Amino acid sequence: MTAATDLRSQQAYVAAQAADARVNVELDTGDMTLNIGPQHPATHGTLRIACQLDGEQVISAEPLMGYMHRGYEKLCEVRTFPQCTTLINRIDWLGSFANEVPFILAAEQLMGIEAPPRAQWIRTILFELSRIANVSLFLGDMGVQVGALTPVFFAFRDRERVLNQIEAVTGGRFHPNFDRIGGLKDDLPRGWIDETHAVMAKMRGFCDEMEDLLMGNEIFQTRCRSVGVIPGEVALDFGLSGANLRASGVDWDLRRDANPGLAWDEVDWRVWTHPDGDSFARYWVRLQETREATKIVDQLLDSIPAGPIMAKVPRIIKVPAGEAYVSTENPLGEMGYYVVSKGGLEPFRVKIRTPSFSNISVVPWVMRGTYVPDIITILGSLYFILGDIDR
Amino acid sequence: MPQLPGLLKGLGVTARTAARTLFPKRGLRTLIPAPQQGSVTVQYPHEKEAPPDRARGVIALHEENCTACMLCSRSCPDWCIYIEGHKVKAPPRRAGGAVRSVNVVDRFDIDYALCMYCGICVEVCPFDALFWSPEYEYSEPHIADLLHDRIRLSEWMETVPAFEDYEPGSEQKVRKVPDFGPDDFLPERKLADDDAVLAPAADAATSADG
Amino acid sequence: MSGAAELAGLLGLAYWAETSIKLGVALIVIPTAALLLGYLFLLKMMAFMQSRLGPQDVGPYGTLQLIADAVKFLQKEDIHPATADRRVFRAAPVVVLASSFLLFVVLPTGPDAVVENLDTGIFYAMAVSSLSVLGVLMAGWASANKYALLGGLRAAGQLIAYELPLILAVMGVVIQADSLNLQEIVRAQAEGEIFGFGLIGNPFILTQFIGFLIFMISAQAELTQTPFDMPVAETELVGGFHVEYTGFRFLLFFMAEVATAFAFSALATVMFLGGWWIPGFDFDAPALNVLGPVVMLIKILVVAFIIFWIRFTYPRLREDQLQKFAWKVLIPLSLANIVVTGIFKVVV
Numbered sequence: 001m002t003a004a005t006d007l008r009s010q011q012a013y014v015a016a017q018a019a020d021a022r023v024n025v026e027l028d029t030g031d032m033t034l035n036i037g038p039q040h041p042a043t044h045g046t047l048r049i050a051c052q053l054d055g056e057q058v059i060s061a062e063p064l065m066g067y068m069h070r071g072y073e074k075l076c077e078v079r080t081f082p083q084c085t086t087l088i089n090r091i092d093w094l095g096s097f098a099n100e101v102p103f104i105l106a107a108e109q110l111m112g113i114e115a116p117p118r119a120q121w122i123r124t125i126l127f128e129l130s131r132i133a134n135v136s137l138f139l140g141d142m143g144v145q146v147g148a149l150t151p152v153f154f155a156f157r158d159r160e161r162v163l164n165q166i167e168a169v170t171g172g173r174f175h176p177n178f179d180r181i182g183g184l185k186d187d188l189p190r191g192w193i194d195e196t197h198a199v200m201a202k203m204r205g206f207c208d209e210m211e212d213l214l215m216g217n218e219i220f221q222t223r224c225r226s227v228g229v230i231p232g233e234v235a236l237d238f239g240l241s242g243a244n245l246r247a248s249g250v251d252w253d254l255r256r257d258a259n260p261g262l263a264w265d266e267v268d269w270r271v272w273t274h275p276d277g278d279s280f281a282r283y284w285v286r287l288q289e290t291r292e293a294t295k296i297v298d299q300l301l302d303s304i305p306a307g308p309i310m311a312k313v314p315r316i317i318k319v320p321a322g323e324a325y326v327s328t329e330n331p332l333g334e335m336g337y338y339v340v341s342k343g344g345l346e347p348f349r350v351k352i353r354t355p356s357f358s359n360i361s362v363v364p365w366v367m368r369g370t371y372v373p374d375i376i377t378i379l380g381s382l383y384f385i386l387g388d389i390d391r
Numbered sequence: 392m393p394q395l396p397g398l399l400k401g402l403g404v405t406a407r408t409a410a411r412t413l414f415p416k417r418g419l420r421t422l423i424p425a426p427q428q429g430s431v432t433v434q435y436p437h438e439k440e441a442p443p444d445r446a447r448g449v450i451a452l453h454e455e456n457c458t459a460c461m462l463c464s465r466s467c468p469d470w471c472i473y474i475e476g477h478k479v480k481a482p483p484r485r486a487g488g489a490v491r492s493v494n495v496v497d498r499f500d501i502d503y504a505l506c507m508y509c510g511i512c513v514e515v516c517p518f519d520a521l522f523w524s525p526e527y528e529y530s531e532p533h534i535a536d537l538l539h540d541r542i543r544l545s546e547w548m549e550t551v552p553a554f555e556d557y558e559p560g561s562e563q564k565v566r567k568v569p570d571f572g573p574d575d576f577l578p579e580r581k582l583a584d585d586d587a588v589l590a591p592a593a594d595a596a597t598s599a600d601g
Numbered sequence: 602m603s604g605a606a607e608l609a610g611l612l613g614l615a616y617w618a619e620t621s622i623k624l625g626v627a628l629i630v631i632p633t634a635a636l637l638l639g640y641l642f643l644l645k646m647m648a649f650m651q652s653r654l655g656p657q658d659v660g661p662y663g664t665l666q667l668i669a670d671a672v673k674f675l676q677k678e679d680i681h682p683a684t685a686d687r688r689v690f691r692a693a694p695v696v697v698l699a700s701s702f703l704l705f706v707v708l709p710t711g712p713d714a715v716v717e718n719l720d721t722g723i724f725y726a727m728a729v730s731s732l733s734v735l736g737v738l739m740a741g742w743a744s745a746n747k748y749a750l751l752g753g754l755r756a757a758g759q760l761i762a763y764e765l766p767l768i769l770a771v772m773g774v775v776i777q778a779d780s781l782n783l784q785e786i787v788r789a790q791a792e793g794e795i796f797g798f799g800l801i802g803n804p805f806i807l808t809q810f811i812g813f814l815i816f817m818i819s820a821q822a823e824l825t826q827t828p829f830d831m832p833v834a835e836t837e838l839v840g841g842f843h844v845e846y847t848g849f850r851f852l853l854f855f856m857a858e859v860a861t862a863f864a865f866s867a868l869a870t871v872m873f874l875g876g877w878w879i880p881g882f883d884f885d886a887p888a889l890n891v892l893g894p895v896v897m898l899i900k901i902l903v904v905a906f907i908i909f910w911i912r913f914t915y916p917r918l919r920e921d922q923l924q925k926f927a928w929k930v931l932i933p934l935s936l937a938n939i940v941v942t943g944i945f946k947v948v949v
Contacts, residue, residue: 042836083511118561147828147836147915154651172510175509177509185510186563188558223918374919427654
């Protein structure tokens, strides 16, 4: 073989390689980066999800948050303990009363006082009412996420009844600010118990309606079944809590397992779990929980003990030095407050463990390989509140 | 019984709701459409929604009772209450008694653009000077107009509802809203104006703003 | 051949006069149809299904709401994205609207009340209705927006998949009526008999029920209504192909959507529900030129009611599920329908 032919074959080889490469480049479609959010109807706020797409298939998805960070942990440090509840209301704005409870319980634990039984009962009732208000909106909103318009209007319609009950007691539909260290701000107005019984019956009707309209719908099931499957171990690894964890078959509910002193032990109810771990399971578990919550409220309403609603608390509240962590089973999952006090009027440090922040962390894992519409289904079924992520 | 397909059930739910909204009447009048009664929405500018008595709509000031003690201003989480006041000498209650020293409010402003409607100020007030009113129609085209001064705040007093009774089993005492007739409009204030000339030296103006 | 031409001849109208009258009527009828459907179903029925009242303030019972909306849209700034292909971007809504305008040409509403009685009317209607895909694709591509692109591609994939069952469902009717002409299809239904009982004619919905179902499902997909509204998909693609459109260009898309819904309801009426014919009348009775449109309108509203009822109730499918449904269920079913219809045609 001469040098010339050698050179020629080498040139041919190089040319062939180059042509191959060119063809590959031409055929390779490349990935598309799709920014879902921060302004997007499916993110209920300002969450941003940066997706790498191959066609409609997701290669990677990364939630980017912080667009709504309000610095509540820091703001709490320059506010007195009673003032903090005003801020804490606004973390998970759909179930705000439930936000106040763990913080107040942590402060009470530090001060060594306990609210009287009547206050505990009313706290639990309002806690469950805010759960119903929160989750019922999810039950409708999930419809919007998968394209059905009507369920969300039903949800708004019937949630309003619950909010009216909350407002009749606390004075605020969204931001009750009703829980106080040592008890509650006020007692129930006359006639409220009967009204609430009626509303609970309506909410059970709403759950039935949702089952007929949305959950039983074959199209909804096709969209949600085996979409976004999170096995139990993975869910535990990512720190999921609440209905998202129970939908993965993990029987875990702080109301039953670590009751911080509210009245859940006094009534008959059960924890629902679903073995599938997909989007449908998450919807199913939340629907059952809403039903269960109406039952809890009904039972508690019938057994409110008489008595005061405030323990003996000094007029100016100084919390003794120490630290406490109290968490409760909020509508979205485990919400905990780690409160450090140096004995002053203000907390020295408040660390807020919000459920949505941990729940959303599973997104990159669960989204890989799904389709664009599934992103929305999964985000919807994971059910986060932006204020709860960014706080 | 065989299961009805979910697709048909869903259609049934929407049709039922539409029928209920359109024909809410029962009996012989069923076929008269009356969506105004069947719908759950309130046609807001035409009809008003009635919030419950406890609703935290707007804060009313009973100026007569205010002593400019600053408790509300200090306990406000976002410091949106501005108070200034001064002391005046008031004539004795009974003939022959000592001359009293009375706090008079010069300025009592709440900035509703900042207010978070938490109600802590109403709660801490030891003299029953602040009350919640369920009134909600006071939006303004200019944000500065949301600063309500003491005259505006006093006007809200007329809308304050009486406190509700409690459910049985409660040990709370039902509070009373102080009477507020048009005749006794700010009597303390009138008094203060009359006496201000007498005792200008006793002024001890305090001020606080956020 | 056209009855309308004869009528025009009787009245002594020139071709240009006849054409301009027809054009004028069409220009009035189409926006009115869109407004009527939009008001009745999109605004009012949806509101009632959701325990609401719907618009109340503009005109009695909010009847003029859509006109007010249109005026609002006309006032809006006409925004083009900086990287958009301006010419294509501008043309897209016109193409979509033209497709639905052209559909109205062949719709018969009476023995003589038709704009143009084409011999291959149904063929023409099917062909023209697929034009809208082109406009949607143009809009999706020219917007230079990823959401719009995804929406446009979805629309293309979906509309192609559903064009087939749509046409195959029509085939059954064509075989039974022996004609592609829409007037002849109406005549076949009017003069048909059900087991020798000819009083109400033979609306093809009775014999072609499967075909009717397939037609309605495919029409739903063709109109991009829920459960097949993936190209629009507000919660996923934020509006899909028309995400970048503002003002009157958006209005054109909206009008085309509702007007096409009207046209497809009319097609379904003509092919399956007996069209404009009223039992008891002669097929060519002149009175039907007046009564026919009224009957048509009532039937159209019934069909449109079903279309919108489904739209307000169901969630949407995923794109791949929709394709599966189209290719694995609808197309085999419609082919079977044609075979069975053909056998009956030959045997009976």
